[in-house]
Amino acid sequence: MRIQRTDSRRLKLSYTGQRRKICRFCENKADYIDYKEDRLLRRFVNDRGKIIPRRVSGNCAKHQRQLTKAIKRARQLGMIAYTPEVFD
Numbered sequence: 889m890r891i892q893r894t895d896s897r898r899l900k901l902s903y904t905g906q907r908r909k910i911c912r913f914c915e916n917k918a919d920y921i922d923y924k925e926d927r928l929l930r931r932f933v934n935d936r937g938k939i940i941p942r943r944v945s946g947n948c949a950k951h952q953r954q955l956t957k958a959i960k961r962a963r964q965l966g967m968i969a970y971t972p973e974v975f976d
């Protein structure tokens with residue numbers, strides 16, 4: 889019996905029409921992300937309290953690192969929830 893292989897490497901991923909996102913912290917020339925700015929940090933956390941990945945938010949590596957640190961710091965101080973507050 890022959891095993892048929894599918895060449896997955898040949899699959900082309902087409903990302904045409906998708907514009908490259910720019911990091912909003914680079915745009916504002918921010919060199920430090922403040923953990924006290926909970927309103928800003930909340931925008932990078934989804935409704936389940938998870939940090940939005942870089943591929944979605946469009947942040948650069950440098951700022952994403954700073955952002956995760958700021959979010960984790962803010963969580964410990966109770967400014968951002970670890971989990972959603974309402975349970976249905």
Ligand SMILES: [Zn+2]
Nearest residue numbers: 911914948951
């Ligand atoms: Zn950046």
